[in-house]
Amino acid sequence: xxxxxxxxxxxxxxxxxxxxxxxxxxxxxxxxxxxxxxxxxxxxxxxxxxxxxxxxxxxxxxxxxxxxxxxxxxxxxxxxxxxxxxxxxxxxxxxxxxxxxxxxxxxxxxxxxxxxxxxxxxxxxxxxxxxxxxxxxxxxxxxxxxxxxxxxxxxxxxxxxxxxxxxxxxxxxxxxxxxxxxxxxxxxxxxxxxxxxxxxxxxxxxxxxxxxxxxxxxxxxxxxxxxxxxxxxxxxxxxxxxxxxxxxxxxxxxxxxxxxxxxxxxxxxxxxxxxxxxxxxxxxxxxxxxxxxxxxxxxxxxxxxxx
Numbered sequence: 001x002x003x004x005x006x007x008x009x010x011x012x013x014x015x016x017x018x019x020x021x022x023x024x025x026x027x028x029x030x031x032x033x034x035x036x037x038x039x040x041x042x043x044x045x046x047x048x049x050x051x052x053x054x055x056x057x058x059x060x061x062x063x064x065x066x067x068x069x070x071x072x073x074x075x076x077x078x079x080x081x082x083x084x085x086x087x088x089x090x091x092x093x094x095x096x097x098x099x100x101x102x103x104x105x106x107x108x109x110x111x112x113x114x115x116x117x118x119x120x121x122x123x124x125x126x127x128x129x130x131x132x133x134x135x136x137x138x139x140x141x142x143x144x145x146x147x148x149x150x151x152x153x154x155x156x157x158x159x160x161x162x163x164x165x166x167x168x169x170x171x172x173x174x175x176x177x178x179x180x181x182x183x184x185x186x187x188x189x190x191x192x193x194x195x196x197x198x199x200x201x202x203x204x205x206x207x208x209x210x211x212x213x214x215x216x217x218x219x220x221x222x223x224x225x226x227x228x229x230x231x232x233x234x235x236x237x238x239x240x241x242x243x244x245x246x247x248x249x250x251x252x253x254x255x256x257x258x259x260x261x262x263x264x265x266x267x268x269x270x271x272x273x274x275x276x277x278x279x280x281x282x283x284x285x286x287x288x289x290x291x292x293x294x295x296x297x298x299x300x301x302x303x304x305x306x307x
Contacts, residue, residue, distance in 0.1 A: 002078045004158060004197035005241035007061050010084055011142055014063075015056040017086060018114065021106040023051045033101035033118060036075075036151060037126035047127045048074065048104065059140035059161070060196025062152045066130070066145060073130050073149045079122030085115040126151060135170070137163045158197035159234040160241075166231055175226045178218050185221060186214030186288065189233065198233050200291050201269045202240070206233035208268035208278075213300040214293050220303070239265065268294045 026048040028034050028041035037044045054066040057073075064073040076084070087094045089111045096103060102116040102125055116125055128149035133139050139148035141161050157164040164170050174195060181188045188194055189203045198206070207214050209232040212225065221229075243265065267277050272285040276296040286293050 002061065002082070003199045003202065003237075003240070004061060004160065005237050007063060007078065008058060008141070008160060008241055010078075011056050011058040011063055014065075014084070014086070015142055018053050018065075018106060018112070019055060021053055021108045021112070023048045023053070024105045024107050025049050026102065026104045028102050029096065030101040030121070032121055033116065033123070034125055036124050044125070044127060047072070053106075055143045055145065057140040057143040057145075059148065059152055060155045060158045060192060062140075062149075062155060064128075064140075064149050064152065066143060067127075071130055072127055074125065075128050075149045075151050076116065076125050077123050079118060079120065079124070081118055081120040082123030083115075083117040085117055087113050087115070089113050128152075135163075137170075155192050156194055156196045159195060159230060160197070160237060164195075166227075166234070171230065175223060175230070178226050179221060179223065181218040183218060184215045185212060185218045185229070186293065188218045189229075190289075195230075197237070200288075200293075201266070202233060202236050204268040204294050205236045205266065207300065208294075208296065209236070211299050213295055213302050214288065216303045268296070270294060 026045045028044060031041050034041055034044045039047070051070060052068040054068045057064050057066065062075060062077055064075045066073050076082075078084075085097055089105070094113060097115055097117050099117050099119045100115050101118050101121070104114040106112040106114060116123070128151045130139075130145070130147040130149050131153055133146045133148055136146055138144050138146055140157070157170065164174065177194060178185075178188055181194075186203050186207060189198045189206070190200065203214065206229055210225065210229040212221070212229060218226075268283065271283045271294055273282050275281065276283055276299060279296065279298050281296055281298040283294055284297055286295070
């Protein structure tokens with residue numbers, strides 16, 4: 001599944017190449033890929049035709065394209081296997097890729113097509129109205145508009161959002177919210193209504209760096225422990241984004257879940273029975289919400305209540 005740094009790579013690439021362009025037409029090739037659009041495929045196509053793209057924003061793993069003067073946005077979620085492929089149509093119309101679900105035609109000096117490709121069809125696109133943010137701040141990374149699409153309003157800010165940066169009032173409030181939870185800290189980190197975009201791999205990496213076992217109740221952590229954990233999660237994702245793994249050139253945006261982001265720098269995830277890179281103790285794996293957690297029994301001792 002594409003993780004937050006991969007989705008941010010796509011947002012950044014789209015921002016650099018499609019902001020200001022007009023959508024001349026849209027075509028849905030698989031109805032299920034616009035299932036979250038209330039009006040259905042024909043209405044989806046009609047609402048996009050003629051619109052101009054004002055900005056490209058992201059909150060967690062949700063992307064949206066702000067549409068000029070409409071009070072609406074084109075929202076996208078890549079799901080398990082979603083891709084956005086941006087190609088030139090200067091010479092001739094490019095063929096629709098295999099598993100192409102939606103195509104959008106863009107005008108400008110360099111005419112383009114933007115294809116939504118999704119083999120497993122867990123992703124989707126939808127046009128959504130934009131609501132004012134509760135805190136009056138910009139809705140996500142990539143926009144100054146204090147609005148968030150209705151489809152995305154239940155998603156909390158993510159740690160790459162400048163309005164949730166360390167030292168802000170929003171980060172202090174997040175720290176307090178986390179420490180008010182009785183659930184295991186890893187479960188809280190993965191709760192998209194608390195803080196978005198921290199996937200299973202990044203949670204394990206942040207917990208290892210912080211020396212905290214994922215089963216420790218969030219309410220038993222100190223303010224400084226939670227602050228350190230959030231900073232580690234931010235740093236892990238920032239380092240992953242910096243390292244890349246999926247290249248973006250002028251005519252190609254690709255997220256396929258197989259790009260190997262950060263795979264050469266993992267300290268915890270996938271390292272069962274390998275020596276901890278901090279103390280040498282063999283790493284362990286345990287089941288967690290139909291997933292796996294990887295941790296060091298010495299650096300991250302289990303809370304006594306779960307032994």
